[in-house]
Amino acid sequence: MPGQVTIWTYDWVPKAPRGYVRDLRLRWALEEAGIGYAVATVPFDDRGPDHLARQPFAQVPFLDDGDIRIFESGACLLHLAEKSEALMPREPQEKADTLQWFVAALNSVEMVTVPWWFIDMSGQAENLLAGWMQQRFERLEAVLETREWLAxxxxxxADIMMSDVLRIPNDLGKLENYPALGAYVARSCSRPAFRKARRDQLAHFEAADAAKAQARN
Amino acid sequence: MPGQVTIWTYDWVPKAPRGYVRDLRLRWALEEAGIGYAVATVPFDDRGPDHLARQPFAQVPFLDDGDIRIFESGACLLHLAEKSEALMPREPQEKADTLQWFVAALNSVEMVTVPWWFIDMSGQAENLLAGWMQQRFERLEAVLETREWLAxxxxxxADIMMSDVLRIPNDLGKLENYPALGAYVARSCSRPAFRKARRDQLAHFEAADAAKAQARN
Structure with a gap:
């Protein structure tokens, strides 16, 4: 359908990642922008050539916007930001501010937090990334002590991306020494668009559980 | 000066990072686009409030474009890409392809390679990120077996970003089992714009050595 926006995500995931699967970033952005969308799925268990043709690292999400196909949650958000001033202001310096903080979330903060998390989950005694992650939080804390939103x-x-990146360390108790970061995550996650996005993702995977249970009977 | 583009980098760095400091990404993009630019510096040794006001993580590069101020090499490149079709095609699907591979370089590949490198340099016996990095290389190898450029x-x-991300593992011998990736890095780095960017960065830091030596005498 021309102009139809479709978010692609998994048909099902285990309990642990629910509420954190990155289709949430796209749902959140589209809710903020007031753009309607559909949700379509690829199998979580068997990631075949169809999936790889759309997402070469076998991840989700990816997006259809009419005839346009795009993967990487960061790229999808940049694409959507061009459709709506609710996501990115058009004044040149404000747009530059949005871009810089958006990329800072991806490449200065998440580049440390996700590998830190990966090592943390492995149970390795010494997590060499812990100090680096704290440095990043300290710098960002100083910024967020003085403002409500980043750009x-x-x-x-940029706030969608940074808040979503910080949600994981926040939920693991790693922001306890950074009150401005904790308050920022809380502020972002109290927005109706986030709450709807998260609720819809949880409902999507709960419906998949129900369908699986029915298929077994 | 209206419209003047200025890259900000360090006044000096030790030998090891020379040729890899990320102002190279900006030099490379501006050379590809044929846009003139100046280079300005902040102290490497004493990173004060002036530096933090421009780059809150105390990194380089950052960019002036007339009155616009922007940090994060990724954000600077996206900003420059909007100025030149030599960096990003304007046809909507080609633009989407460029964005997705650009973000894949930042958030799917570099998010593993830089923390892997950080742990590798620490000398820790078991680098838990090694397997994850190899998976990323395998997927990307399959893509680059079939095409010259990513988007x-x-x-x-996107090729500036991905090639620059891959240069470090390449130079550390980590792409030996991935011939398409190695050939891709070689192809990118043989471009005149890359060669000039690298040469100019090396010359910039050599001039700083000379100035330091003179100051000592």
């Missing part, structure tokens, strides 16, 4: 004077797609 | 049918800013 411009309003909520932007 | 569209021409070189784009």
């Amino acid at each position: 411009a004077t309003c909520f932007t797609v | 569209a049918t021409c070189f784009t800013v």
